[in-house]
Amino acid sequence: MILGLTLFALVLLAALWLVLQPLRGGMPTDPDAPERHRLTAERDRLYAELSHLTDESRRPDLERRAALILRALDALPAAPPPRERGRRTRAAALAGLAVAALVTVAGAVTFVPRWQLASLGADEVQDVRDVLALPGLRRKAETTGEGAAYLAWGRAAFDSARYAQAVTAYGNALKLDPRQPEALRRLGILLLTRGEQTGQTGAQPTPEDARQAFLLIRTAAQLAPKEPESQLLLGFALARFGQDADALTALERYRTLDPKGRDADDLITSLHARQNESDPGLRVYAANCASCHGPNGGGGLGPNLRVATLSREALENVIVNGKGAMPASPNLKPEELNALLDVLERWQKEGE
Structure with missing residues (x-):
């Protein structure tokens, strides 16, 4: 995260430098501009006078003076071309702005969403990603018509609570494979809870x-x-x-x-x-046995009581006196003990 932010900041600074650097120098200066302007004006005046000359006796003198002006202009350093430099400056500035825009767009689709998702829990992040992925998954499913694509679309829609899309996607998946377990069970649960999905609590x-x-x-x-x-x-x-x-x-x-x-x-x-x-027997079981043997007798730290084959008398002996790591429970009332034994015998008959 820190590395990403650092890279993002560096790229932004580089883009700003590209934009501002061409503008810092401004227009190029010309130290000879006043003299150049004076000589150019004098040259233009002499050319005008020569073009309208009526006294030909003055021509040699005017041409000599014009030649001296031209030599003086040629002796000055070349003036920087302001228009071309301006175009280059504008081009560089526009290029910098384009880079900055690209960086901003890249940040919007990469860094910024990560910042926003950083404040969410893992499940919420996955929900957001599922929602964002839905249009693409739907297009792929409808374009390819493949069962796996419909399942991916349905899974993302179901997990992000877009149940109408989930029904459509899973329905199409079942058309391709009527024995697809995920599509079957999720369509079933959506059908069973349809009223709740529309906000009709208790429907x-x-x-x-x-x-x-x-x-x-x-x-x-x-x-x-x-x-x-x-x-x-x-x-x-x-x-x-x-x-x-x-x-x-x-x-x-x-x-x-x-x-x-x-x-x-x-x-x-x-x-x-x-x-x-x-069921009083289940109350006794929940209070004394469930922590080790599981809430439904299926086993946990202790063995699975549903596969036991002990007689009622043997069960009573183990409960009252304990056995191995199992503690004794001598303080159960007779009615509590009998109710518990009824439950254990019933479970043994039912099995797993």
Whole structure:
């Protein structure tokens, strides 16, 4: 950044020097100008007198005097040509101005945007770049008709919240490849949240739109189960349809596939809170077990409880007395312990 600013300043200074340098000298001076002017005037006077001479006896004297004037003029140093020098000065000044203009334009399209983007976060910078790239990506897609070009256009439009363009781009991509996972799931989520995109908070899709949206998202997850976004959007869609347990499973897969991803955190918290309100066993699990075994029993620091094969009695023994690194929980009330055991047994039956 500092190097860029330094280079920009140096180029600007060079351009200013080019503009001002020709103008500093001004017009060239002629120290012999007064004498040159006097001799020229005398020469012109003698020529005029000779041209209108009526007394021929005076001609030799006038011609002699004119010859002396011409010799005196020839003896003076040559006068600088003011018109030619002026043209050169103007040309140099105009050239300098052109350079300065080019530098300004170059700065406008290179340095200045970087200064503006420097105050933005990484996601905001990417949004700005996506918006700026949209016209070019659209032209390329419409010109080439290639699936990859439509995907690039759709991706930039989706990421910069230009959803109408995203629908068009992804729709064209699906015409070329009906099994394209990214286009399927993103069109599905756009269809499912169409009301929210237009500012209609709380608006619900029609049953047909909801069914079609879920079909698109689920198909994408089946085609690309190891792509984090497939599981993320599947979890979101399942949560919208009230299938909280399945939604949590998909969101946990998303976290496994993208450990640094934070897009599901709020939804997972909300789903657990919703589950805990109606299931006392989940409340006990969230308070005592989730930090090690994961919010949905899928494992973390501790093992995956969904693939365990322990009996109810064995589970109770481990919970109450602890085992290995797992601490004991002897203070659980009987009803809390039974509710927790019900959840663990249910998870073992469901599996992963």
